[in-house]
Amino acid sequence: MDYKPVSPELLQQFRLIVGEAYILTDTDDLEPYSHDETEDLQYYPQIVARPQSADEVSALLKLCNENYIPVTPRGAGTGLSGGALPVKRGLVIAMERFNKIVKIDEENLQATVEPGVITEVFMDAVAEKGLLYPVDPASKGSCFIGGNVSHGSGGPRVVKYGTIREYVLNLQVVLPSGDIIWTGANTLKYASGYNLTQLMIGSEGTLGIVTAIVVKLIPQPKYNALMLASFTTNEAACGAVSAIFRAGVIPSTLEFMERKGIEWVIKFDGLVFDLKDGIEAFLLIEVDGNNQDVILENCEQVNTVLENFDCKEVLFADTTAQKEELWRIRRTMPVSVKSNSVYKEEDTVVPRAALPVLIKGIKEIGAKYGFESVCYGHAGDGNLHVNIIKGNMSDIDWNTKLKDGIREIFKLTVDLGGTLSGEHGIGLVQKDYMNIKYTDVHFALWRGIKQVFDPNGILNPGKIFAPSPLKGGIEV
Amino acid sequence: MDYKPVSPELLQQFRLIVGEAYILTDTDDLEPYSHDETEDLQYYPQIVARPQSADEVSALLKLCNENYIPVTPRGAGTGLSGGALPVKRGLVIAMERFNKIVKIDEENLQATVEPGVITEVFMDAVAEKGLLYPVDPASKGSCFIGGNVSHGSGGPRVVKYGTIREYVLNLQVVLPSGDIIWTGANTLKYASGYNLTQLMIGSEGTLGIVTAIVVKLIPQPKYNALMLASFTTNEAACGAVSAIFRAGVIPSTLEFMERKGIEWVIKFDGLVFDLKDGIEAFLLIEVDGNNQDVILENCEQVNTVLENFDCKEVLFADTTAQKEELWRIRRTMPVSVKSNSVYKEEDTVVPRAALPVLIKGIKEIGAKYGFESVCYGHAGDGNLHVNIIKGNMSDIDWNTKLKDGIREIFKLTVDLGGTLSGEHGIGLVQKDYMNIKYTDVHFALWRGIKQVFDPNGILNPGKIFAPSPLKGGIEV
Structure with missing residues (x-):
């Protein structure tokens, strides 16, 4: 089977599930969902649905799964690796109506929050109770906590407090089959079967759609x-x-x-x-x-x-x-850096003592390929964001040679014991570099896991380790 | 295909791989590998191999995989859930010769360590450099760090410092195919594809055999x-x-x-x-x-x-x-508690504010079923070890009624938002209780993941979510 477009009958069913007002089909309405914060990339979905409950997400996913409709889950669209871009068109499931802080449990220092809550809104709400949720990406004022989960997000305070991986205790997830599960338990420890919570974190919407999140909180310093x-x-x-x-x-x-x-x-x-x-x-x-x-x-x-x-x-x-x-x-x-020019941002991470070698290498590679770069980031974690600026580079060089330069940067990163992304995810724009570090064995394991969760390959196709082998037109 | 016993020809090949001296076949030699610290359970393997390198493990696993030989990886045998018991006989791969601290990297506050290093030996070695590796299970003086990884171990200091999950950065793993991979990178952050490192932690030797471990260290307070x-x-x-x-x-x-x-x-x-x-x-x-x-x-x-x-x-x-x-x-x-009587130990974990209700319930359930219990554990994590003492309970009640009582304890644990095991793992003795919390959907995902890593079902069969459906005699 190849991916299918959404038929008028199916569209009608979508409307029945989430309500007329929450299905978008006009080009103008689709435009905000056609891009995220990744460079100047733009892909229009066929349809956007804005569900409000796990049951609605379940009904949508089940239909899409049965009808081979590509589905791209979307948070706030602040991603830097193109993870929310609907590259195969189909349906975007926009999570913005999942915007409730369900519970702040002061006794257990835990909270249950929906994925469409803005990270800073959540941080402020727990801060009012004297508590700290320390995972604060630079985009905390606009990003969603659900997107943070999907990307394994970090931020400046990881160096002391750890990434989101150390705060998420349990996730409610809707699978392509329509099944709704909780991945684990609301406990600080978990040794009860393969850790599905940790597997979901950083899976960039390719395995299931997160509809509720239980996180650990700590006392506010x-x-x-x-x-x-x-x-x-x-x-x-x-x-x-x-x-x-x-x-x-x-x-x-x-x-x-x-x-x-x-x-x-x-x-x-x-x-x-x-x-x-x-x-x-x-x-x-x-x-x-x-x-x-x-x-x-x-x-x-x-x-x-x-x-x-x-x-x-x-x-x-x-x-x-x-x-x-x-x-x-x-x-x-x-x-500020990005407003200056066309750019590409790469998210390198190495053992922290390797930073001086990494930054020196980045500048040498830039000189060799003729591009300028501006670096900043979470040095305490060995995590450096490399902004490559087009500036005076010719269009031809930008579109051809640059890729080799970026490849050299990632090659150096990997040689220093690091990897391609520390917190931005792989998404669309880094996937071609994954084979610098990872072997066919890794790809086979990842694809195998993907198949277990999403046998029809409908969820966020074309990301992370795609393009995959095709069965019909479907990525598997 | 059904599981096969090791043929004389295959045994000869094992000898060639690891050396004559490191293959055990005599009953007396096998005895120490026939039990762990779980109650009074005993299962003899057919053969024990004691390899020294990832290449040797790879060669052994490849042969076993091709010949449908069940393989049980074994650390120090201090487990409390029967994870190291070779319930299907076959080959035990004993990791005790993987006993080197490969590197303590003071610049990056990381160390590379083999899985057969005793946890306390490793802690002492890093402490000499003013560093802390805080994951110290009660058995730290005898358990192996590899076993700690396989069980997602905790210990008293989890409450401040987190479980082993927050310290393991990267793992060298041998798959049943014989492929040797590193699961991730030696970095504090990782957002580059599904997190295989986190998936391996707590997988109890059912997905691959860990042959090297990179951990994060912190300054010693x-x-x-x-x-x-x-x-x-x-x-x-x-x-x-x-x-x-x-x-x-x-x-x-x-x-x-x-x-x-x-x-x-x-x-x-x-x-x-x-x-x-x-x-x-x-x-x-x-x-x-x-x-x-x-x-x-x-x-x-x-x-x-x-x-x-x-x-x-x-x-x-x-x-x-x-x-x-x-x-x-x-x-x-x-x-001390265990030297007193036949016993069973259950590892409950709940959100910490639920502890008073949990402990009260445990005592009430004990009174109902006529068993005595002694509880201790990591209360800061909501993690309570429940030791059920046979004492004067009749053999019949111990072997029949008790199971219902334990089931009630776990039912209460789950009702309080908890799960069956916080740090001991599920192994052999808790697996029958997994369906209290987990649904067919969880089991299908877990079994699917298992199949991706271990399609012939040779690795540590009969554990966690087994018995699985059989294909021939093989668990899949």
Whole structure:
């Protein structure tokens, strides 16, 4: 069987399931669902459905499964790897009406939340109870927590608090068959069969659609301190990163930013900042906890380390406003860099001590292929986002040569013990590089798992390890 | 095809692969491999092989796969769910020669370790470098880290530091096909395809054999404080548990012990302890960190909470020797309880605020079915080990009625939002209870995943969700 378009009869059934008002078919209505935050890519779905319950998702999926309709689940559309792009058309299931915080359980320090809740909205709600949900991607103000689950998201605080993988306890998932399951239990430990919760996290909507999420919460730390350290070279900044841990300090964030990143925030976001000559790189370092003396002590330890890495200046944020201003630099950097030019963003991750070699290599590869790059990211995790800027590169080079350059960057990443993506996922735009690290054996296991969950290959086709062998027109 | 016994020709091939000295066939030599620490169960394998390298494991597995020989991987044999019992005979692959700490990478705070290294040996080796590997099951002095991976192990410090799931970064795995893969990357984050590392953790040797493990390390905290709090009721002790977290303290351990557990340590381990009348339960509470003032402050916060829960006494350990003595009580409790009688141990886990209801229910179920139980465990995680003692129960009741009682305990556990095992695994002895929580859909997904990795069903047959449907005599 080949994938099928949605017939008028089927469309009518969709309308009966979710209600007339929540089925979109006009081109203008479909447009917002035709792109995410990935470069300038655009793919229109045939239809968008906006269900509100697991039962509705179940009924939709069952019909699509029986009729070989490709289905692309969609969160807030803030993804950077094209995971939400409906490359085979078909149906987009948009999760924006799953927007309820079902329960904040203060006794157990857990919460149940629907996948269409904006991450920051959820963080704020638990913060009001004195609790912390620490998984805060740069897009926290607009991304959905369901998308975070699907991508195994991180953010600046992973370095101390871990990724979303360490917070999700249990998931309600609708399978292509229409079956609705809970993947695990609402417990901090789980040793009861293969861990389906962990398998779903980072599966990018290819195995099932998440309709409810149970997460662990922790007590909100009372205090934090934030400092911005400036360095004459990228290598010095990156070198300081692993030394801070070796000194026994676990910062709550440890972010790297290139000078150019700051320049573009100044240019595009109106930042007022005294950017000194000779400074090439910055580390934004936060420590948090419940005791001011300990935080001060940690800051001193960090300072001592920085002195050994040719750090030119350390700026302490004294007030909440100053802290917000420093964070604004980091948080607006992605959009500032991207507003400048056509770009591609790659999400590299290596063991953290390999960062200096990685960043040096990225610049050398750029020089070889004639592209400029701006790097920033979660240096404490060894996670560097590499923004490749088209700038003056010719269209021909951009569309042909560049791919070889990116391949070299990923090759270097893998050679350093790393992998292609730390938190953005593989989606559409990284899948062609997966064979740099992974073998036919990995692909066979992944495809086998995919077949178990989605035998007809309807869920988010064309992603991660696709193109797969086809059976008829269906990816298997 | 049915499972086959190992033919003399195949045995000769095994000898060529691992060397004559490392193939055991005599009954006396096989005896140590015929049981683990699970009750009084005993199953002899036909043959034991003791390979030393991934290549040797690969060659063995390939032959067994081609010849339908059941293979049971074995660590130190300290498991409590019968996971290492060769219930279908065949070949036991004993991992004890995989006993090297390959590398402690102080720059990246990572280590590479073989699966046959004793957990405590590894902990001590990293502690010498000022680093902490915090996953310390009660059996840390004898269990293997490979077994810990296979069971998703925890231990007392999970409450602050997380389970082994949060420390394993990458695994070298041999598949039944003989293929050797690394499941992921040596990175703190990973969003590059389905997470095979997490899938392997807790899979109890049914998907592949782990031959090398890369783990994350953290800085060793400098100080800790340990206190033993006594309560007049189990419910009061369990009730205090979630209140401690709500007060904003995350202890590094928070262990529950019933009075009877202490009585048996006194009786069987020669403990000198002033066990006061009216005391029914204890919490062993540790806080750790790098600042003595903060630790003291945390202890005071804990104390304030305890006062609200009818705590009768708090004993502070002032010296290292006193700390060791308190830990000895907890660590020797399992063996002391078990030396007393035939027993069964069940590993329940619930959201932590449900502990008082769980323990009350366990006692009521015991009264109904006529069995005595001794409970202890990692209360901070909601994880309670329930030791059911045969005592005066008749053999008939023990062998028939008891199963219904255990089923009721697990039913209660599941009703409270929990699951059957938090850290011991399902193995052989819990598998019949899996259908209390899990549906045919779960079983179909698990079996599907099993088939992808192990299409001939040779790896650790008869465990977790077996008995499976048979194709010939092979579980699929």
